[in-house]
Structure formats: C-alpha cells, structure tokens
Amino acid sequence: xxxxxxxxxxxxxxxxxxxxxxxxxxxxxxxxxxxxxxxxxxxxxxxxxxxxxxxxxxxxxxxxxxxxxxxxxxxxxxxxxxxxxxxxxxxxxxxxxxxxxxxxxxxxxxxxxxxxxxxxxxxxxxxxxxxxxxxxxxxxxxxxxxxxxxxxxxxxxxxxxxxxxxxxxxxxxxxxxxxxxxxxxxxxxxxxxxxxxxxxxxxxxxxxxxxxxxxxxxxxxxxxxxxxxxxxxxxxxxxxxxxxxxxxxxxxxxxxxxxxxxxxxxxxxxxxxxxxxxxxxxxxxxxxxxxxxxxxxxxxxxxxxxxxxxxxxxxxxxxx
Amino acid sequence: xxxxxxxxxxxxxxxxxxxxxxxxxxxxxxxxxxxxxxxxxxxxxxxxxxxxxxxxxxxxxxxxxxxxxxxxxxxxxxxxxxxxxxxxxxxxxxxxxxxxxxxxxxxxxxxxxxxxxxxxxxxxxxxxxxxxxxxxxxxxxxxxxxxxxxxxxxxxxxxxxxxxxxxxxxxxxxxxxxxxxxxxxxxxxxxxxxxxxxxxxxxxxxxxxxxxxxxxxxxxxxxxxxxxxxxxxxxxxxxxxxxxxxxxxxxxxxxxxxxxxxxxxxxxxxxxxxxxxxxxxxxxxxxxxxxxxxxxxxxxxxxxxxxxxxxxxxxxxxxx
Numbered sequence: 294x295x296x297x298x299x300x301x302x303x304x305x306x307x308x309x310x311x312x313x314x315x316x317x318x319x320x321x322x323x324x325x326x327x328x329x330x331x332x333x334x335x336x337x338x339x340x341x342x343x344x345x346x347x348x349x350x351x352x353x354x355x356x357x358x359x360x361x362x363x364x365x366x367x368x369x370x371x372x373x374x375x376x377x378x379x380x381x382x383x384x385x386x387x388x389x390x391x392x393x394x395x396x397x398x399x400x401x402x403x404x405x406x407x408x409x410x411x412x413x414x415x416x417x418x419x420x421x422x423x424x425x426x427x428x429x430x431x432x433x434x435x436x437x438x439x440x441x442x443x444x445x446x447x448x449x450x451x452x453x454x455x456x457x458x459x460x461x462x463x464x465x466x467x468x469x470x471x472x473x474x475x476x477x478x479x480x481x482x483x484x485x486x487x488x489x490x491x492x493x494x495x496x497x498x499x500x501x502x503x504x505x506x507x508x509x510x511x512x513x514x515x516x517x518x519x520x521x522x523x524x525x526x527x528x529x530x531x532x533x534x535x536x537x538x539x540x541x542x543x544x545x546x547x548x549x550x551x552x553x554x555x556x557x558x559x560x561x562x563x564x565x566x567x568x569x570x571x572x573x574x575x576x577x578x579x580x581x582x583x584x585x586x587x588x589x590x591x592x593x594x595x596x597x598x599x600x601x602x603x604x605x606x607x608x609x610x611x612x613x
Numbered sequence: 614x615x616x617x618x619x620x621x622x623x624x625x626x627x628x629x630x631x632x633x634x635x636x637x638x639x640x641x642x643x644x645x646x647x648x649x650x651x652x653x654x655x656x657x658x659x660x661x662x663x664x665x666x667x668x669x670x671x672x673x674x675x676x677x678x679x680x681x682x683x684x685x686x687x688x689x690x691x692x693x694x695x696x697x698x699x700x701x702x703x704x705x706x707x708x709x710x711x712x713x714x715x716x717x718x719x720x721x722x723x724x725x726x727x728x729x730x731x732x733x734x735x736x737x738x739x740x741x742x743x744x745x746x747x748x749x750x751x752x753x754x755x756x757x758x759x760x761x762x763x764x765x766x767x768x769x770x771x772x773x774x775x776x777x778x779x780x781x782x783x784x785x786x787x788x789x790x791x792x793x794x795x796x797x798x799x800x801x802x803x804x805x806x807x808x809x810x811x812x813x814x815x816x817x818x819x820x821x822x823x824x825x826x827x828x829x830x831x832x833x834x835x836x837x838x839x840x841x842x843x844x845x846x847x848x849x850x851x852x853x854x855x856x857x858x859x860x861x862x863x864x865x866x867x868x869x870x871x872x873x874x875x876x877x878x879x880x881x882x883x884x885x886x887x888x889x890x891x892x893x894x895x896x897x898x899x900x901x902x903x904x905x906x907x908x909x910x911x912x913x914x915x916x917x918x919x920x921x922x923x924x925x926x927x928x929x930x931x932x933x
Contacts, residue, residue, distance in 0.1 A: 392806050486712050488829065489847040509808065510830035511842070520921040522831070524842035527809040561924040601840040603923055604881040 306345040307550040308373070309337040309543065310411050310436050311426020313350040317386035317400070318533055318578060320393070325533070328579030329360055331383065332426030332449065335536035338583045339543025339570045340424065341367040342591055344550035346543075347417050349373035349436070351409040353382040363584060372414050377405040393534050413439040420444060422550035426539055427451050430461035437468050445555050447471035447546050449538060455482050466499035470555070473504040473542050488513070489520075504545075504564070506538055514564060518557050523564045524602050526572030526594055533578045537571045540583055544570030544591070565602075569594035624871040626665040628693070629657040629863065630731050630756050631746020631769075633670040637706035637720070638853055638898060640713070645853070648899030649680055651703065652746030652769065655856035658903045659863025659890045660744065661687040662911055664870035666863075667737050669693035669756070673702040673725040683904060692734050697725040713854050733759040740764060742870035746859055747771050750781035757788050765875050767791035767866050769858060775802050786819035790875070793824040793862050808833070809840075824865075824884070826858055834884060838877050843884045844922050846892030846914055853898045857891045860903055864890030864911070885922075889914035 311333030317326045333350040340346040347370040352360070356376070364371055383406035386399040411432055418441040425433040425448035433448055440446075448469050454462050455478060462482075466472060472495060476488055485491040488505060492515035495503040503515040511524040545567030552559050569591050574583045631653030637646045653670040660666040667690040672680070676696070684691055703726035706719040731752055738761040745753040745768035753768055760766075768789050774782050775798060782802075786792060792815060796808055805811040808825060812835035815823040823835040831844040865887030872879050889911050894903045 487849055487851075489849050493849075507830065510827065511844075513844075520847055522844035522921055524831075524833075524844075527840055529807055529809045529813075531807075558925050565924075599924070601842055604885075604919070605878050 303553075304344040304551040305421045305553045306347060306370075307340045307343075307422040307424060307546055308347040308349065308413070308417050308420040309333050309340060309424045309426060310349040310433070311336060311424075311428050311539070312383055312406060313348075313352050313356075313374075314383040314385050314406075315355075316535060316579065317384075318535055319386075319388040319399070320533055321389060321391055323532070323578075325578040328535075329363060330385065330535060330579060332428065332536075332539045334364075335539035335574060335580055335583065336424050336426045336543035337364065337369050338367055338580050339540040339567075339574075340547035340550070341369050341543075342570070342586065342588050343544065343547030343566065344422065346370065346547070347373055347420060349375075349411045349413065349417070351375040351377050351383075351405050353380050353405040354378045356382045367584065373412070373417055375405075375409070375412070377408065379408075380405040382406075387535075389534070393531055411436050411439075418442070421553070422546050423447070424542055424546045425449065425465075426542070427454075430454050430458050430465045433465055434461060434468070437465075445470045445546070445549060447473060447542060449473045449542050450478065452478055452481060463498070466495075469500040471502050471504060471546075472500040473506065473538070473545075475506045475508070475538065479503075479505045492520075502560070506541060508534075508537075512541070512564060512568065514560060516557055516560065521557070521561050521564065523561070523568060524598070526568055526598055527601070528572050528575055531575045534575045536580055536583075537575050540574040540580075541567040541571040543567075565595050565598050566591065568598055623873075624664040625741045625873045626667060626690075627660050627663075627742040627744060627866055627870040628667040628669065628733070628737050628740040629653050629660060629744045629746060630669040630753070631656060631744075631748050631859070632703055632726060633668075633672050633676070633694075634703040634705050634726075635675075636855060636899065637704075638855055639706075639708040639719070640853055641709060641711055643852070643898075645898040648855075648901075649683060650705065650855060650899060652748065652856075652859045654684075655859035655894060655900055655903065656744050656746045656863035657684065657689050658687055658900050659860040659887075659894075660867035660870070661689050661863075662890065662906065662908050663864065663867030663886065664742065666690065666867070667693055667740060669695075669731045669733065669737070671695040671697050671703075671725050671729040673700050674698045676702045687904065693732070693737055695729070695732070697728065699728075700725045702726075707855075709854070713851055731756050731759075738762070741873070742866050743767070744862060744866045745769065745785075746862070747774075750774050750778050750785045753785050754781060754788070757785075765790045765866070765869060767793060767862060769793045769862050770798065772798055772801060783818065786815070789820040791822050791824060791866075792820040793826065793858070793865075795826045795828070795858065799823075799825045812840075822880070826861060828854075828857075832861070832884060832888065834880060836877055836880065841877070841881050841884065843881070843888060844918070846888055846918055847921070848892050848895055851895045854895045856900055856903075857895050860894040860900075861887040861891040863887075885915050885918050886911065888918055 316330035636650035
C-alpha cells in the first residue's frame with residue numbers, strides 16, 4: 294500500500310455532498326486565481342486519506358479532465374458527480390483581511406450550482422457515513438431523504454443559512470448525528486454570548502452532538518457524555534484558510550468511517566485527525582497541500598497534536 | 614487536616630510579591646465597591662491551597678484587621694506585608710464592557726503603593742518558589758536581587774509595563790524561569806501577529822518557559838521540550854474576571870511548590886490546577902469565591918478539566 298491510498302481496506306465508505314467551485318482568493322500578501330474549491334472538494338480530499346470516499350456535487354462545462362483527475366488521483370468515487378454542460382462551474386472570489394480575521398466576498402456566480410439537486414446513485418444510498426458539506430439546508434435534507442440505511446450524518450453550515458434558511462436549518466438539526474459550525478455561527482444561531490451555553494443549547498436542539506470550531510483556538514465537542522476540548526495544530530504560516538473547516542469535517546468523519554465506530558473515545562481521536570488534516574490545508578492556496586499530503590504526514594501531525602495536548606501518565610506524579 | 618488548610622505538609626513554600634488593592638468594579642450588569650484586590654492578593658489566595666504561602670506587599674492605614682484576617686484565614690504568612698500608615702491603600706476602579714472583552718480604568722490612586730519597595734525578610738530569602746505578580750518590572754527585579762538561594766521564578770506582566778518599562782521588562786525576562794502573560798500582551802511585546810511565533814520568540818528572549826493565557830480559550834505553555842495547550846474550565850456565568858490571571862499563576866506555581874518539581878509533566882498538571890483555580894475566581898466579584906473554596910473544590914475542577922481534555926487509553930482503538 295502506498296502512502297496515498299486508503300489506509301484501511303476494512304473501512305466503511307463515506308459520502309460527501311457539497312459545493313464544487315473555482316475560487317479566486319486574495320490574502321493580505323498574495324493572490325491566486327481559479328483554485329479548485331468548494332466544501333465537497335476539501336471534505337472529500339480530506340476524507341480520502343481515511344476511508345473510501347464518494348462525492349456528490351455539480352460542475353460545469355469549464356471543469357476539465359485536469360480537475361476531474363485530481364479527484365481520481367485521490368481514488369474518490371465520482372459516480373455521484375454531475376457534469377452539467379449547460380453552464381460554468383460555481384465561481385467565488387474573496388478577499389481575506391489582516392490576520393485572516395475577516396473575509397469579504399468580491400464576486401459570486403452560482404452558475405450550474407443554481408440548478409444543483411443532489412442525487413444519490415443506488416450504490417451510494419447505503420453509505421454508513423454521510424458528510425453534508427456547507428450548502429443550502431434544503432439540499433442537505435434532500436440527501437437525507439435518499440438514504441436507504443441508517444447512517445452517521447455530520448453536517449456543516451454557515452452564517453448565510455442561519456440568516457436566510459433558518460427554518461430548514463432547524464429542521465436539519467433534528468436529523469443530524471453531528472452538527473459542526475464555527476464559534477461565531479454558534480453564537481448567531483443561538484443568540485447566546487457564551488460559547489459553552491451556545492453549544493449546550495445546540496445539543497438540545499436536535500443533533501446528537503455538536504462541534505464548535507474556534508480556528509487557532511481549536512475546537513470543542515459537546516457530547517451527551519461530556520465536553521471535549523482540543524487545540525489547533527500550531528500553524529505559524531497561514532497562507533489561505535479557505536476550506537479549513539471542510540477539511541476538518543472530512544478528516545474527522547473519515548476517521549470514524551475508517552474505524553466504523555462513533556464512541557466518544559473514537560470521536561476524540563477523530564477530532565485530532567480532523568485538526569491535523571485541516572492544518573495542512575491552510576498552509577497553501579486552495580487544496581494543493583492537502584492533495585499532495587499522505588497518511589504518514591497526517592499521522593505525524595496527529596501525533597504532534599496528542600503530544601501537545603495530552604499529559605503523560607507518570608507514576609511519580611500524585612494524581613487526585 | 615481540614616479542607617482549607619495546606620494539603621501537603623512536605624510542600625516547599627512559595628512567596629508572592631505584587632500589589633494589594635481596593636477595587637471598585639463595574640460589570641455590564643452589576644457593580645461592587647471596595648473589593649479586596651491586587652495581583653498579590655489573588656495569587657496568594659490561590660497558592661495557599663497548594664503550598665505554605667508568604668506575601669510581600671504594601672497596604673495603607675485603611676487596611677483594617679478585617680482584611681488582614683482574610684489572609685490569615687488562608688494561613689498566608691504576613692511577615693513581608695508592609696503596613697504603611699502614611700497613606701491609603703492602592704485603589705483602582707474599572708468598568709468591564711460587553712462580554713468582558715474590554716476593561717476601562719475609571720480611577721486609579723496609587724497611594725502607599727507609590728512608595729512601595731518590596732523587602733524580603735531573612736526568612737523569605739531562601740524561598741524556592743517565587744511568584745512575581747504584576748507590578749513594575751524594576752520592583753520585580755529588586756525582589757530577585759534579594760534572593761539568597763536558587764529559586765524557580767515565575768512572573769506576570771501587563772501592557773502598561775510593555776509600553777512604559779520595556780527595558781526593565783526585557784532585563785527581567787532574562788532572569789525568569791517562567792513568564793506568564795496574556796495573548797494580546799504576547800503579541801504586543803514581540804510585534805508578532807501569530808501567537809505561536811510570539812511564544813517562540815519570547816522563549817528565545819530569556820525565560821526558560823513561557824505561558825500565554827487566552828481567557829476562555831485556555832493557555833499554552835512554550836517549553837524547550839515542546840508545546841502544551843490546555844483548555845479553560847467551561848465557565849458559563851462570568852461575574853468578574855478581575856484577578857483570574859493572578860489566580861491562575863498562584864495555583865500553577867502553588868502546585869509546583871507542593872510537588873517541589875518543575876519537570877514538564879508536573880508543569881502540565883500545574884497548568885490544569887492554575888486553570889481550575891482561576892475558574893473559581895471569575896464566578897464572583899473579587900476574590901470571595903476563591904477564598905471560600907477548598908482543595909476539594911479545586912480538585913473537582915481539576916479532574917473535570919482532565920476529563921474534557923484528555924483522551925482515554927482504549928486498547929481497542931488503534932493508535933498510530
């Protein structure tokens with residue numbers, strides 16, 4: 294087995310649904326055009342290091358073989374990819390402010406994404422791990438309606454849907470095993486000002502568990518058995534944070550699929566893997582650093598994260 | 614041994630130097646006058662749950678027996694307390710903004726603190742653990758000049774000294790085992806915009822180790838053997854954050870003194886104890902919640918922090 298293949302042949306498969314896009318990205322010091330982007334792209338690349346990964350999304354006539362091949366190179370199953378020749382691929386242009394603390398959309402062209410209706414081929418309908426990347430909640434719900442078997446369902450969302458599709462989003466929450474969102478979105482969705490209270494309130498609103506992402510400050514899992522807080526990987530040179538959250542989700546659920554388990558201990562390890570995977574994404578423009586990673590590189594960061602967050606058991610140290 | 618006494622009679626002592634003050638505090642929803650405050654007060658109360666604690670500071674003619682007795686009640690050694698009858702005790706009045714994200718000084722009267730020169734009685738000069746609470750760096754240096762034995766020295770500082778006493782502060786750094794400061798101060802002192810880079814740079818500037826406090830996001834230890842990141846205690850009702858950093862420092866160094874060890878594993882536990890101790894302080898105005906705590910209450914929070922940050926060893930889970 295080479296480093297880039299799926300590591301565990303006994304792994305369950307995972308299916309990723311979301312956007313596939315071309316991104317023009319401006320950072321405080323640099324810019325890059327026509328990057329492969331979208332929530333499904335990042336999440337699928339991330340998941341592919343852990344589990345056989347299937348992708349559902351739509352691309353346009355400008356999405357040539359050179360892009361398709363990047364998914365194939367990661368052995369991502371493309372049966373669910375819709376190739377809509379009637380228009381161009383979803384396009385987004387954005388500019389990050391100082392320290393990446395803000396992001397302004399400069400241009401957005403939905404193109405074929407405007408007509409996107411996710412369709413699960415029969416071969417996908419029994420997938421036991423489902424990653425609903427950030428897209429409209431009604432499309433995320435439409436995916437769930439097509440599942441024929443009980444699955445572990447994790448979904449991301451964002452401010453746009455909290456503001457403009459709140460009802461559908463609240464409906465979605467009731468059908469989730471895991472909601473993943475960032476700190477500002479958690480406060481916005483609940484109206485709370487305290488993140489712990491926000492997480493607890495979200496846990497009451499439907500999902501079996503909630504993960505709040507805090508960027509450089511790591512993430513927190515709200516689980517019926519208790520909280521789990523985990524730091525970020527100590528990245529010193531962020532190049533482009535686009536897709537970090539999607540990569541986190543893909544790595545996290547990818548590990549659950551690889552283990553075919555969702556108990557709390559496995560979830561903690563999965564959060565460490567998601568964190569490790571996301572740290573690779575932010576160190577380059579677009580998904581390039583993630584795509585050229587290996588399971589070995591991810592494992593190195595995972596081990597580094599455990600070293601910087603865990604306390605060694607030391608028999609000489611008196612524990613209470 | 615009752616819950617409030619020093620838990621470990623084989624513990625090394627710790628000496629705390631800093632300010633002792635009366636605080637008038639306004640929060641977004643409440644206010645309280647004439648609270649016992651100052652960096653030395655909070656740090657000494659915190660340390661006293663772990664190690665025999667000595668205090669050095671100055672108080673004025675308005676600092677009556679009812680305040681002295683609060684230190685005595687925690688068995689804090691008061692030989693180093695200067696009772697300056699020529700004036701009143703240091704007074705500070707401040708107002709916290711929404712979510713405690715800002716703090717504005719409304720009034721400050723140095724009073725006897727203006728003439729304060731810390732003096733170590735002979736019985737303090739061999740104290741093996743020294744806590745330099747937030748005061749002018751030249752006073753912190755003056756304490757170090759009086760030490761007769763090698764000691765583990767930890768110091769806090771703040772923006773005021775970074776701006777107005779930078780040279781003395783940089784001199785102090787070279788003589789520290791541990792520098793503790795908050796995230797904004799670490800960025801200000803180094804001119805960095807990335808916290809990891811700031812911590813690494815501070816580690817090169819003199820202190821054997823650096824702890825950066827991030828409020829609700831926990832703290833990070835920069836140590837020659839590696840990083841250690843630890844979350845905050847999940848407090849849902851902050852009442853008054855005054856003294857949280859001082860309580861953290863007192864609890865942290867208090868545990869080191871109690872163990873009489875400063876190896877990395879002990880440091881990690883000490884950070885957990887500092888975090889637990891600080892969480893008690895913020896839940897009430899002034900130090901009252903900290904003063905009426907017990908080692909048992911601190912240990913409960915310490916154990917809760919380990920539960921929410923550590924991954925159980927599970928033989929069924931495949932580790933890489």
